[in-house]
Each structure stands twice: as structure tokens, then as C-alpha cells.
Amino acid sequence: MKVLHDHGLAPYHTFGIDVTATQIVEAENIDDFIHIWHDSSFNNMAKLVVGHGSNxxxxxDYQxxxxxxxxxxxxxxxxxxNFCLHVGxxxxxxxxxxxxxxxxIGGLExxxxxxxxxxxxxxxxxxxxGVELKxxxxxxxxxxxxxxxxxxxDAETCQFGYRDSVFKHxxxxxxxxxxxxxCLPKIWQPKIAYAPLNQFDIATVTLQQVFDTVCEVRKAKLPDPAVIGNAGSFFKNPIISKIARDKLLVDYPAMPSYGIDNQHVKLAAGWLIDQCGLKGYQIGGAKVHPQQALVLTNVGTATAQDVIQLAQFVVDSVAIKFDIALEHEVRFMAANVETNLAEIQA
Ligand SMILES: Cc1cc2nc3c(=O)[nH]c(=O)nc-3n(C[C@H](O)[C@H](O)[C@H](O)COP(=O)(O)OP(=O)(O)OC[C@H]3O[C@@H](n4cnc5c(N)ncnc54)[C@H](O)[C@@H]3O)c2cc1C
Incomplete structure (x- = not known):
């Protein structure tokens, strides 16, 4: 098993922040994971499993x-x-x-x-x-x-929720x-309620059309992490009561919201950030994406501190204007343990 020592992490996470890790190792099977957890060369060291580091x-530096x-x-x-797939x-x-x-095979497009x-x-x-993993x-x-x-x-035991599951708890x-x-039904059921997929006719749309459209729109809308470092949506869309939403609508009649249940709605965090005039706002090398306010980017030279300060500025701006507390979707890692914005700034 190849081990990298005191190695830069930039190629292993999409924000491209210049930090290092004490060791980096690849696990290709279950035995590799067991070995890494118990081998004396890795004993007593913090461990973090990473996929592509896009969240x-x-x-x-990770110790x-x-x-x-x-x-x-x-x-x-x-x-x-059904098509039943078991995937590594x-x-x-x-x-x-x-x-x-x-x-x-449709269902994931x-x-x-x-x-x-x-x-x-x-x-x-x-x-x-309009589709979630659940x-x-x-x-x-x-x-x-x-x-x-x-x-x-099974899926029920995973306790899936909005950007949440038992694996975060x-x-x-x-x-x-x-x-x-x-488990994907052989009789494909297109999910095309969301724009721009709603342009299609449910009776004639093809799997390839949905896939191609999603790819085209995402490429046009979102910065490519290979070019501009980012971790996608930085904040979750806040969920508030319908009563609180109705109060906000008095001052902001154009504010979009989406029903969750009888009492709650989801607001668009990107819209709230945009209303604060923050598109393109920059601190050091960290910048609110000029087209997608929900995405914080690394213009090339951002330090983690730049991103943290920018995230805090966004949170404060939205709190002052709307009295809404944004929560970050991106997972923050300190030297050897997970942390969060509030903890870092305390
Ligand atoms: C441009 C862009 C667009 C995005 N768009 C979306 C979107 O539309 N919808 C959406 O939901 N998300 C989106 N994301 C976020 C991201 O793609 C997802 O959260 C993705 O599932 C993260 O996968 P990863 O392998 O990169 O996870 P990582 O970032 O590597 O890890 C995330 C967390 O999971 C833990 N972890 C990773 N693998 C394992 C494992 N096997 N076992 C246990 N713990 C593990 C890590 O320790 C870490 O805490 C986007 C990100 C980017 C950069």
C-alpha cells in the first residue's frame, strides 16, 4: 500500500486549498481499511475517509x-x-x-x-x-x-433527510x-417537474434527454472545480415556519419558498445571499461566485482563513437582513477533528 507523507492535499479536495496531511493512503478493499485502522504505523493517528473531497x-493542515x-x-x-445494483x-x-x-437503466439521471x-x-x-439519493x-x-x-x-434505517442521514450522526x-x-424500476418514471426539465413532454421524453439536459445546465451554471476551486452549494437552504415566511413576504414579496410540510417551507439560500448584494464579493482569494451566490470559490490563492471569513460575512449579512441563520452544508475539518463555523469563530 503506497503511503504519501506530509503531502499536499490540494489534488484530493475540490476547494484546492493549499494544506497538507501527515499521511495519505488509498484503500482499495475492505482489508485495506481494516489494516489501516489497526496497523502500528497508523495507530494513534486521527483518520479521515475521503471520497473526492467535494464537500x-x-x-x-490535517494531522x-x-x-x-x-x-x-x-x-x-x-x-x-427492477435493476438491482451493488456498487463499490x-x-x-x-x-x-x-x-x-x-x-x-433510468432513475439516477x-x-x-x-x-x-x-x-x-x-x-x-x-x-x-427533484431527486434525492433516498x-x-x-x-x-x-x-x-x-x-x-x-x-x-436499509434505506429506512439510514434516516435520510434534507442533506442529512444517520451517517452524519x-x-x-x-x-x-x-x-x-x-433498486431501479425497469419501467422508467421520468422526474421532470423541475425547470428546465419541465420543458419536456412526459409521454415522449427520453432518459438520454434528461441526462444530457442536466449535464448541460450544470456545466453552464456551476463553476467546474477543476478550473475554479469550490465545494458546490456552501450553505443549506434554510427551513423556516410558514408563519415566519409570511412575515418576510411583507417586505420581500418576490422571495421564493417551497413547501416542505403543512407548517414549514424551504427558502433559497442563494436568493437570500444575492439580496444582500454579495455576488462577486471577495475576501482575499475567496469569492462569492458572481453567477451562483450559493457557491463560495477559491480564485486561486485562497487560504482556508479567507473562505472562513467570507462564509462568516455571508452568514452575518443574511442574519442582519432576514434574521435567518444560514447553516453550512460543506463539512469543515480542523487539525484532527470535524469542526464548524460557529466553533471556529467562538
Ligand atoms: C461543483 C459541485 C457541485 C455539487 N452539487 C451537488 C448537488 O447538486 N447536490 C448535492 O447533494 N451535493 C452536491 N455537491 C456536494 C458533493 O458533491 C456531495 O456532497 C458528494 O456526495 C461528496 O462526495 P465526496 O466523495 O467528494 O465526499 P467527501 O467530500 O470526500 O467527503 C464528505 C464527507 O463524507 C465522509 N466520507 C466520505 N466517504 C466516506 C465513506 N466511504 N464512509 C464514511 N464517511 C465518508 C468524509 O469524511 C466527509 O466528512 C457538489 C459539490 C461540488 C464541488
């Missing part, structure tokens, strides 16, 4: 072992009604979606071009264009690094997602 902000999940493999079985956690998410579309690994997809229940996930296989047991969690530490199972 991470390293706030400082521990970064373990890149590279468990590969796609197995397809068919029942009369280290497979690239978009390549997997593409693989399915090439075989005329709305989630095309989301960066990251299959094994990370359940953690924040990735979602786009809609297609049958099970998640998880290695307990202490007992070496692999347990299968009870199963956060010492649990590694090694594979994900998908």
Missing part, C-alpha cells in the same frame, strides 16, 4: 491519515421488475450514473454530474432536480472498524461506507 473544507476510498466494482442483477463505495458517482444511462464517490452519496443524501437507495453496506463487521442498513465515527445498493 470538504480543510481549515488547517492524521487521509484514507481515500477506492473500493471499485459494479454488479448488476435483474428481477422481473469508491466508484465515481457521475461515471456510475453514466454507466447506467449507457445501459438504458437527475443526479448526473454531482462530484464525489458513490460511498459518500448517502451521507448527505445527495439531491438535485429515492433510489435500497441499502448501504457499512464497515465497523472496531468489530470488523459489515452491516447492511450515530454512524459518523468508525463507520465506513463500503458499498451502496440501488
Amino acid at each position: 470538504l473544507l480543510f481549515c488547517e 492524521g491519515v487521509i484514507i481515500l476510498n477506492r473500493i471499485k466494482g459494479i454488479t448488476l442483477k435483474e428481477t422481473a421488475a 463505495g469508491g466508484e465515481d458517482w457521475h461515471q456510475f450514473v453514466h454507466w447506467c444511462v449507457d445501459r438504458n 437527475n443526479l448526473a454530474l454531482i462530484p464525489g464517490c458513490v460511498g459518500s452519496s448517502p451521507i448527505q443524501n445527495i439531491g438535485a432536480y 429515492d433510489v437507495c435500497q441499502y448501504v453496506d457499512v464497515l465497523d472498524v472496531i468489530t470488523h463487521e459489515i452491516k447492511r442498513y 450515530q454512524l459518523k465515527d468508525g463507520h465506513i461506507i463500503v458499498a451502496v445498493g440501488f
Whole structure:
């Protein structure tokens, strides 16, 4: 197993912040993970499993072992009604979606071009264009690094929520997602309620059309992390009560909101940030994307501190204008433990 020592992390996370890790190692199978967790050369060191680092902000050099999940493999079985896929956690998410579309297996096309690994997809229940991972996930296989047991969690046990799951809570530490199972109906049901997919006729739209449109729109709308460092949507869309929304509508009648249940609505965090006039706002090398206010970018020279200060400025601006507390979706890593904006600024 090749181990990199005191190595730059920039190639391993999409923000491209210039930080290092004590060690970086690739795990290609379950035995590699068990070995890394128990081998004396890695003992007593903090450990962080990373897919493609597309939802991470390293706030400082990582004092521990970064373990890149590279468990590969796609197995397809068919029942009369469904395609059943068992996919290694280290497979690239978009390549997997593409693989399915090439075989005329529908269900994942709305989630095309989301960066990251299959094994990370359940953690924040990735979602786009009206589909979330929870809609297609049958099970998640998880290695307990202490007992070496692999347990299968069905979708209900995963407690999927908006950008949330059990893997951010009870199963956060010492649990590694090694594979994900998908169950996709053979009779394809296009999900085209969201613009721009709503331009299509449900009776005639093809799987390829939905996939191509999602890819085109995402390429046009979102900065490519290979060119401009970023971690996608930096903040979650805030969920507030309908009563609070109605009060805000008095001053901001154009404010978009989306019903969640009888009492709650989701607001568009990007719209709130844009209303604060922050598109293009820059601190050091960190900049609010000029077209997508929800995306904080690294213009090339950003330090983690630049991004932290910019994130705090955005949070403060939205709090002052709307009395709404934005929560970051991006996971913040300190020297050897996860942290968050409030903790860093305290
Ligand atoms: C340009 C861009 C667009 C994006 N668009 C979307 C979008 O439309 N919808 C959306 O939901 N997200 C989006 N994201 C966020 C991101 O793509 C997802 O969160 C993705 O699932 C992260 O995958 P990753 O492999 O890069 O995870 P990483 O960033 O490597 O890891 C994220 C967290 O999961 C943990 N982790 C990773 N793998 C494992 C594992 N196997 N077992 C246990 N823990 C693990 C890590 O320790 C870390 O805490 C976008 C990001 C970018 C950069």
C-alpha cells in the first residue's frame, strides 16, 4: 500500500486549498481499511475517509491519515421488475450514473454530474432536480472498524433527510461506507417537474434527454472545480415556519419558498445571499461566485482563513437582513477533528 507523507492535499479536495496531511493512503478493499485502522504505523493517528473531497473544507493542515476510498466494482442483477445494483463505495458517482444511462437503466439521471464517490452519496443524501439519493437507495453496506463487521442498513434505517442521514450522526465515527445498493424500476418514471426539465413532454421524453439536459445546465451554471476551486452549494437552504415566511413576504414579496410540510417551507439560500448584494464579493482569494451566490470559490490563492471569513460575512449579512441563520452544508475539518463555523469563530 503506497503511503504519501506530509503531502499536499490540494489534488484530493475540490476547494484546492493549499494544506497538507501527515499521511495519505488509498484503500482499495475492505482489508485495506481494516489494516489501516489497526496497523502500528497508523495507530494513534486521527483518520479521515475521503471520497473526492467535494464537500470538504480543510481549515488547517490535517494531522492524521487521509484514507481515500477506492473500493471499485459494479454488479448488476435483474428481477422481473427492477435493476438491482451493488456498487463499490469508491466508484465515481457521475461515471456510475453514466454507466447506467449507457445501459438504458433510468432513475439516477437527475443526479448526473454531482462530484464525489458513490460511498459518500448517502451521507448527505445527495439531491438535485427533484431527486434525492433516498429515492433510489435500497441499502448501504457499512464497515465497523472496531468489530470488523459489515452491516447492511436499509434505506429506512439510514434516516435520510434534507442533506442529512444517520451517517452524519450515530454512524459518523468508525463507520465506513463500503458499498451502496440501488433498486431501479425497469419501467422508467421520468422526474421532470423541475425547470428546465419541465420543458419536456412526459409521454415522449427520453432518459438520454434528461441526462444530457442536466449535464448541460450544470456545466453552464456551476463553476467546474477543476478550473475554479469550490465545494458546490456552501450553505443549506434554510427551513423556516410558514408563519415566519409570511412575515418576510411583507417586505420581500418576490422571495421564493417551497413547501416542505403543512407548517414549514424551504427558502433559497442563494436568493437570500444575492439580496444582500454579495455576488462577486471577495475576501482575499475567496469569492462569492458572481453567477451562483450559493457557491463560495477559491480564485486561486485562497487560504482556508479567507473562505472562513467570507462564509462568516455571508452568514452575518443574511442574519442582519432576514434574521435567518444560514447553516453550512460543506463539512469543515480542523487539525484532527470535524469542526464548524460557529466553533471556529467562538
Ligand atoms: C461543483 C459541485 C457541485 C455539487 N452539487 C451537488 C448537488 O447538486 N447536490 C448535492 O447533494 N451535493 C452536491 N455537491 C456536494 C458533493 O458533491 C456531495 O456532497 C458528494 O456526495 C461528496 O462526495 P465526496 O466523495 O467528494 O465526499 P467527501 O467530500 O470526500 O467527503 C464528505 C464527507 O463524507 C465522509 N466520507 C466520505 N466517504 C466516506 C465513506 N466511504 N464512509 C464514511 N464517511 C465518508 C468524509 O469524511 C466527509 O466528512 C457538489 C459539490 C461540488 C464541488
